[in-house]
Structures are given as C-alpha cells and as structure tokens.
Amino acid sequence: MEIRVLRYFLEIARSGNMSRAAKTLHVTQPTLSKQMKDLEQELGKKLFHRGSTSVSLTEEGMLLRKRAEDILDMADKTIDEFKALDNIAGGEVHVGCAESYQIKYLAQVIKEFKVKYPLFHYHLTSGNTEQVVERLDRGLLDFAVIVEPPDLSKYNYLQLPAADTWGLIMKKEDVLSQKESICVEDLFGLDLICSIQAMQVDIPRWCGEKADMLNISGTINLAYNGSVFVKEGLGYMLTFDKLTDTSPDSDLCFRPLEPPLKTEMYVIWKKYQVFTPIADLLLNELKLGLSQ
Structure with missing residues (x-):
C-alpha cells in the first residue's frame, strides 16, 4: 500500500467524484480508477459504491479513510521532522490543547519564540484531554496541554502557573443568576451539560456522592457548543470560567461553584521522546517561560 495511492483514495473520498479527483490530482481518470481497483484487490474489500456521476464509501472504505488520514498525518509529520534537522531557524511543532484560558501562557511563550525563530510554524489541535493524549500517544503530536494530572509513568510535564475555576453557565434572567456562587443543592432538578471528564472526575471530586443526584442531560467536549445549547434553553453548563462569552453584551453569565473547585493544567x-531540533528548543523555552 503506497502513500501516493492513499492520497489518491482520500481525494476521491473528499470529492465524491472520480473525474473531479483526477483533475485535482493531475492524473487521468482511467489511471485513477485503475489505482483504486488495484487497492481494492490488494485489501480484498470493496471501498466504493460507484454511481453514474458520483462515488461514496462503503463501510470498509470509511475504515480505510480513518486509517489513511492517520497514516498520512504521520508521514507528513515525519517529512517535516527530517526537513527541520537542517533548518534550525525554523520547523514544525504540533501541539494538542484542551480548552482553558491558560492556553494564553503557551501563546505568550510561542510569541517570544517566533521572534528568535521566525521560520518556526506551530499547529494546534483542540479537543478534550482524552483526545489530545491519544494523538500524543500515536506520535501525531509533540506536546499536549491537558487539564488533569499526567501519568508520570508515561509522560514528563510542566505545570501552568494558574488554575481554572469551575462554575455554572446560565441565562442572565435565570433566578440562579442572583446568587454569588452555586452549591450542589442548587443543581438538583436542573438539566446539566458538562464534559464526560467533568461528569466522571471533577464533579464527584467537588460534591462526592451527591454527584449521583445530578441530572446530566447532555455531554460536550467544547464549551462553545455547550454555551449555544444553554442560550437555546436546553439547560445549564458546568465548565471553566473564561471559556464562554459572559460579557455585558452576552445573554449568559457565570457563577463559581461553592466550595470552590479548581483544576490545574499541564504541558506533557x-x-x-526524541524531539526535532526546533521542538527541543521550544521545550527549553517552555521550561523558562512557565517557571517565571
């Protein structure tokens, strides 16, 4: 299975049309069709449903699409790493980030770093801790920024200098907005939205066995999407402060939990791990910048 053929396969999957994909790839349609038939023969599975004017993926094709995207991400990252070996003035670094206002500390370090190394390029991938750690483990990321204590048997880490404050996002006209803080009893009977990690780890850490009395009506992995659901009247969201717009012009407000619930953040x-020269330099910069 060749990298080039996987690129052809993904372009067809994205465009849904063999002729259009051939034009984008600058190959003839018969050549492209033959490459796909050879690929299907190699794998022993049918990858496409072929119509008169379009193609769509079979279940086996959808599985290959996911695998091909991972393989090509790794291949491209490897190429970038080897290019960077001869280019200490720049290079590529991939970072996965959980949601937090503390990402500003990473941004501040990278801003100073780019002054020293103007050819440096960074690639940020957002997701929850589980998602970014999975990509780190698969070698698709150089660093991950997570919101739970790292597994010290697998990772080295730096702790960010602040902590995130948990609270409740609600509509400003809600009766609970009159309170300065929210206790667990205030949440009884409410439709709550939160991340799976919060539901399993953070909220039980805050209220113990009373967590079983809460009604988690929906889960999210990005706070912005949750805030849209709150605006539409689907409930209340448990999340970090400063992740959603609660400015005077917003329809939403934030109230901290009582007793306070805090979460630390870590670069891992x-x-x-063997870093490229530019990633190694960035790590040194992070150690200096985050210790101040």
Whole structure:
C-alpha cells in the first residue's frame, strides 16, 4: 500500500467524484480508477459504491479513510521532522490543547519564540484531554496541554502557573443568576451539560456522592457548543470560567461553584521522546517561560 495511492483514495473520498479527483490530482481518470481497483484487490474489500456521476464509501472504505488520514498525518509529520534537522531557524511543532484560558501562557511563550525563530510554524489541535493524549500517544503530536494530572509513568510535564475555576453557565434572567456562587443543592432538578471528564472526575471530586443526584442531560467536549445549547434553553453548563462569552453584551453569565473547585493544567510530552531540533528548543523555552 503506497502513500501516493492513499492520497489518491482520500481525494476521491473528499470529492465524491472520480473525474473531479483526477483533475485535482493531475492524473487521468482511467489511471485513477485503475489505482483504486488495484487497492481494492490488494485489501480484498470493496471501498466504493460507484454511481453514474458520483462515488461514496462503503463501510470498509470509511475504515480505510480513518486509517489513511492517520497514516498520512504521520508521514507528513515525519517529512517535516527530517526537513527541520537542517533548518534550525525554523520547523514544525504540533501541539494538542484542551480548552482553558491558560492556553494564553503557551501563546505568550510561542510569541517570544517566533521572534528568535521566525521560520518556526506551530499547529494546534483542540479537543478534550482524552483526545489530545491519544494523538500524543500515536506520535501525531509533540506536546499536549491537558487539564488533569499526567501519568508520570508515561509522560514528563510542566505545570501552568494558574488554575481554572469551575462554575455554572446560565441565562442572565435565570433566578440562579442572583446568587454569588452555586452549591450542589442548587443543581438538583436542573438539566446539566458538562464534559464526560467533568461528569466522571471533577464533579464527584467537588460534591462526592451527591454527584449521583445530578441530572446530566447532555455531554460536550467544547464549551462553545455547550454555551449555544444553554442560550437555546436546553439547560445549564458546568465548565471553566473564561471559556464562554459572559460579557455585558452576552445573554449568559457565570457563577463559581461553592466550595470552590479548581483544576490545574499541564504541558506533557512522552518520556524518552526524541524531539526535532526546533521542538527541543521550544521545550527549553517552555521550561523558562512557565517557571517565571
């Protein structure tokens, strides 16, 4: 299975049309069709439903699409790493980030770093802790920024200098907005929205066995999307402060939990990881910048 053929396959999957994909790839349609038939023969599975004017993926094709995207991400990252070996003035670094206002500390370090290395390029991937750690473990990321204590048997880490404050996002006209803080009893009977991690780890850490009395009506992995649901009247969201717009012009407000619930944030990387020169330099910059 060749990298080039996987690129052809993904372009067809994205465009849904063999002729259009051939034009984009600058190959003839018969050549492209033959490459796909050879790929299907190699795998022993049918990858496409072929119509008169379009193609769509079979279940096996959808599985290959996911695998091909991972393989090509890794291939492209490897190429970038080898290019960077001869280019200490720049290079590529991939970072996965959980949601937090503390990402500003990473941004501040990178801003100073780009002054020293103007050819440096960064690629940020957003997701919850589970998602970014998975990409780190698969070698698709150099660093991950997570909101739970790291597994010290697998990762080295730096702790960010602040902590995130948990609270409740609600509409400003809601009766609970009159309170300065929210206790667990205030949440009884409410439709609550939160992340799976919060539901399993953070909220039980805050209220213990009373967490079983809460009605989690929906889960999210990005706070912005949750805030849209709150605006539409689908409930209340448990999340960090400063992740959603609660400015005077917003329809939403934030009230902290009582007793206070805080979460630390960490930059992690795999133990014994061999970095490219530019990633190694960035790590040194992070160690200096985050310790101040």
